[in-house]
Amino acid sequence: MKSGTKSVIISFLILIFFWFEISTGSVKIGISELLQILSFQDTDSIASKIILHIRLPRTLTAILGGGALAIAGLLMQTLFKNPLAGPSVLGGSAGASLGVGIMMLAGGSVASSLHIKQLDTLGNWSIAIAAIMGSTLVLSVVLAFARKVKDNVILLIIGIMIGYLANGILSLWQFFASPEELQDFLLWTFGNLSAVTYSQLIVLSILIISGVFISLLVAKPLNALLLGENYAQSMGVDIKNIRILLIVVSSVLAGAITAFCGPIGFVGITVPHLTRMVFRTSNHKVLIPNTFLLGSLVLVICDLLAQIPGSALVLPINVITSFLGAPVIMWFLLRRRKFKRAI
Template identity: 50%
Template sequence: MTGRLLIGCLLLAVAGCLILNIGIGSVAIPPGEIVRILLDGKSDDEAWLYIVREIRLPKALTAILVGSGLSVSGLQMQTLFRNPLAGPSELGITAGAGLGVATVMLSGGSAASLYAIRQLGLSGSWLIVAMASLGSAAVLLLVLMIAGRLKDNVVLLLVGVMIGTMTLSLISIWQYFSQPEQLQEYLMWTFGSLGGVVDDHLTVLASVVAFGLLLAYASSKALNALLLGEQYARSMGLTVGRARTIILLSTSLLTGSITAFCGPVAFVGIAVPHLTRALLGTSNHRLLIPASALLGSVLLLLCDSIAQLPGTQAVLPINIVTSLFGAPVVIWMIVRRHNFRSV
């Protein structure tokens, strides 16, 4: 199967999984009715119309954005660092977002650092998003500053992991001195959720993810050159420092915005790029990037469908389902490679 044909099949799979995801839940909705609502905006059942347009469609679109963004981020990290276990969280961006959220949830929203944000009229979910974005942006700036001084990507990866570890340590200290009800609120955020992104939230998330994906696709040529190492890339005329900055910026925008709006979502960024390479049998990022985005969308839609526990009123956190799927894929990849050879 050619790359273009596979991408076409993945597009159909995304459409099919979208309809499946919208139809599953405590109230089952027939596929034909879903298609009618999506195309015509009409339905004989007003309850179905409300459920699809106001609740399930925004959540399904969020799943597509999260799956595509994290998958492409993971692909870029694995290529840049030439490490099959590199993922979007290895730079500490996710931990930085977590620190921002901890500032709100574990301080009861009374910290003096929140005053300036509250003056802007932010509160509730927007306050959490703003603080998560600030946390991830602070870590991004630190990583970019260090990246300008380090020439070795492996060392940069280690620095990113250490920054993430330090940030998580700060969060742990905060948790130790927090009240039980504050800990519970923060723990629920760490489980991840696709259901809280609606209206203006969805518009902002879609805009940032779209920009990050465009940056990633614009870096396709640079990523292809980096596959054989920095020396080869330089011999091909690539300005490695500039390319690395753009790749890190794209990954940070995607990971930071998704974590801010949806919480941490595990394993997608590590697992999907390996599945995409196995399906395509190529290392050409002009094909891998769109294919990874589509396959990540399919995966998140399926995981969210499973999380609905069809036939029940219960809903599992999305992080639990993605971990159950992603961990076996990573184990399979390790066994298949037998060692940590570069991608």
């Protein structure tokens, strides 16, 4: 089957699960009523408010978020030539968590003035800005090292250590926080796609579309990196600049999702492997758009599974991504080991 046909099938599956996603929930909405709402013929009923202000933004966030995390993971795996590298490997997610942790665990007048406890529009924006600031701080440190360190392995280790350092500071901050503040922060770490507003969705869309567009522009240098840095340099690739660019793009894609939805695991690690297996290629001109599509499909399915039909209970998205992602990673490692033995 050709790559284009597979892409069409994945796109069609996204549309199918998009429909299931917006029609599934504690409130049952019929097909005819749903069509009226989506065509904006009914905008005043309770059902329309549920669809247009809760389910539709959540589904669009899942589509954008899944694709962004998958692309970020693909870029990191190519840069470091490490199949277990993901969007959070350089400490960006840890930095975002630290920023949000400091904001949410601040307590007293700081949290109240920023509406953190109410989690209204101002509260959501405050959390997003805190996550962006934390992620940017860590990214700045990593980029400072990236300009001086030539070895990608050393840079990878430095990124992991910076992540540990950020987590250590966060743990210390949590130790002195109250139980109520800890509970709020813990809920944020579970990941939540339903808190994104349309204004935040616009910002998210701009960041993600820009990141994906830049990724497509550097598809040729990414292909060259697969054959080694020496070969890439002989092809005219500026290793230092392309490395910094990939780190920035990956961090922006992952940081944007973490800022508005909380940390979401496994999607960025597993989806690039799934894409390579489905399309049987290492050509990034094929991998990048299809990794985005497959990432969108995976996160929409995960969010759909997180909802219990007929119930108001919604499981944390990270629970589902972990249940699906961990077996895939273990299977991949075992498959890779058998392949090496065969050689």
